[in-house]
Amino acid sequence: MTQVRQLTPRRRRVVLHTDTPEDARTGPDADTDAYVRLLLAPGNVTYPEPFDLDRVKAALPGEAWPRMRSYTIRHHHPRTAEITLDFALHDRDGLATTWVRRVRPGDTVPYLQPRGTYRPAAHAAHHLLVGDDTSLSAVAAAAERLPSGARATVLLEVDSAHEEQPVDAPAKTDIIWLHRGTHRAGTLLADAVRHLHLPTQGLHAFVHGETHAVREIRGHLLHDRGVPRDRISASGYWRHTPHP
Numbered sequence: 001m002t003q004v005r006q007l008t009p010r011r012r013r014v015v016l017h018t019d020t021p022e023d024a025r026t027g028p029d030a031d032t033d034a035y036v037r038l039l040l041a042p043g044n045v046t047y048p049e050p051f052d053l054d055r056v057k058a059a060l061p062g063e064a065w066p067r068m069r070s071y072t073i074r075h076h077h078p079r080t081a082e083i084t085l086d087f088a089l090h091d092r093d094g095l096a097t098t099w100v101r102r103v104r105p106g107d108t109v110p111y112l113q114p115r116g117t118y119r120p121a122a123h124a125a126h127h128l129l130v131g132d133d134t135s136l137s138a139v140a141a142a143a144e145r146l147p148s149g150a151r152a153t154v155l156l157e158v159d160s161a162h163e164e165q166p167v168d169a170p171a172k173t174d175i176i177w178l179h180r181g182t183h184r185a186g187t188l189l190a191d192a193v194r195h196l197h198l199p200t201q202g203l204h205a206f207v208h209g210e211t212h213a214v215r216e217i218r219g220h221l222l223h224d225r226g227v228p229r230d231r232i233s234a235s236g237y238w239r240h241t242p243h244p
């Protein structure tokens with residue numbers, strides 16, 4: 001870890017130096033939603049350095065094995081072999097959220113190599129990019145990779161106006177921020193998508209975030225708007241569960 005910075009009240013950024021310099025490379029053909037899976041120790045478990053997943057698994061019982069949490073690469077820094085990850089801080093006692101609140105420059109964290117599945121289609125007539133605090137990095141990266149003349153609508157739901165982030169999208173991109181306040185996560189997004197004026201012909205959609213909202217929006221695009229299945233990239237990044 002080379003830097004840790006509080007970006008907003010509910011967003012914390014870490015910059016990781018990587019021993020695998022290709023993880024920090026990017027280019028026009030790279031996936032815009034590339035993410036790493038951090039391997040975090042549960043409870044008070046510590047692992048011997050250098051970390052070796054196979055050895056850890058062979059030596060320790062399953063309860064002590066690392067837990068995986070996925071985080072999107074917001075920025076690649078090939079020159080310094082670093083990657084930037086942004087963490088949405090939520091109120092539940094999550095392993096990753098607790099870890100990132102405590103982490104300090106100089107700390108290390110193992111992760112599994114980046115993977116991703118999306119890059120905006122160059123020929124789309126209109127892009128719809130929809131996300132929340134957890135998929136902000138992926139949505140922003142996709143928006144920033146759009147061809148200069150592309151038409152796009154970006155819908156992002158965050159806690160409040162304090163959580164908005166700069167997105168360097170091309171001129172014909174409409175960026176709409178929704179402030180969740182006391183609404184259940186994803187409900188504003190699902191409602192807003194229903195009311196958007198969008199072309200159906202040539203529409204490509206990227207919808208990632210809270211699982212129930214993603215499912216609802218995907219269903220709406222497929223069944224109410226007739227967007228072909230292969231033009232929709234949709235996945236749940238986390239699942240809202242009611243407070244006990």
Ligand SMILES: Cc1cc2nc3c(=O)[nH]c(=O)nc-3n(C[C@H](O)[C@H](O)[C@H](O)COP(=O)(O)OP(=O)(O)OC[C@H]3O[C@@H](n4cnc5c(N)ncnc54)[C@H](O)[C@@H]3O)c2cc1C
Nearest residue numbers: 070071072086087088090092094095096097134237238239
């Ligand atoms: C491909 C992919 C990429 C992702 N990229 C990012 C990213 O760049 N930044 C980011 O912040 N997240 C990202 N996420 C989401 C992140 O992995 C989850 O939010 C994860 O559950 C957080 O782990 P945790 O240990 O803090 O909480 P967990 O231990 O997983 O969960 C503990 C409790 O917290 C709740 N919870 C989890 N996440 C949230 C949340 N965001 N808001 C409210 N309650 C929550 C759970 O429902 C559960 O009740 C990504 C997920 C995927 C699948």
